Amino acid sequence: METTTRTVAGSIGGFVGKKFTSGNSTSDVSSRIVARGPLWSSYMDDPIVRQLLPQFAVTLQKRVLGLREAVVTGDAPEACKIAHMIRGAAGSYGYPSVADVAGRVEIRASSGRDLAASLSDVDELATLAAAIRVAIGSL
Incomplete structure (x- = not known):
């Protein structure tokens, strides 16, 4: 599977490794991601959520990989669709920071301007x- 690093201190880290290309497999990309601490849902107290x-x-992991593919290949309609799905689901599951970032990608993709700037x-x-x-793995 993938390797993650858990640390107690520090904020959420960045994407580590080479840029995604359409030839990379899911495991190639996900194994380069290092999380510096858990990100908890604001709805953790809800047993159903x-x-x-x-x-x-x-x-989410699969959709982020699909979003990367759409951004790298310049497929703005697909990027907009995936970012919209991530945004809605993240908000529903109690991850407003994820929803905010996905919203930025959705806005850029829907405007059709400088989609490559969405890679960050x-x-x-x-x-x-x-x-x-990381958070879910520690439950």
Whole structure:
């Protein structure tokens, strides 16, 4: 599977490793993500949401990889669609920081201008997704 590093101190880290290309596999990309601490849902106290979070984390990781592919290939409509799905789901599961970053990508993709500038936001989403997996893995 993937390797994550847990530390007690520090903020959420950045995407570590080479830039994504369409030839990279899911494991190639996800193994380069290092989370510097867990990111908890604001709805952790809700037993129903808590039960659904592991599947959300898996789906989020897949969507971030799809979003990266869309951004790298310049597919603005697909990037807009995926960013919108991430934004909505993240808000529903109690991750406003993820929703905010996905919203930036969605706005840029829907405007059709400088989609490549969204790569840093996609990197941030990958890091946040890794931090969510760290939190869920410690339950």
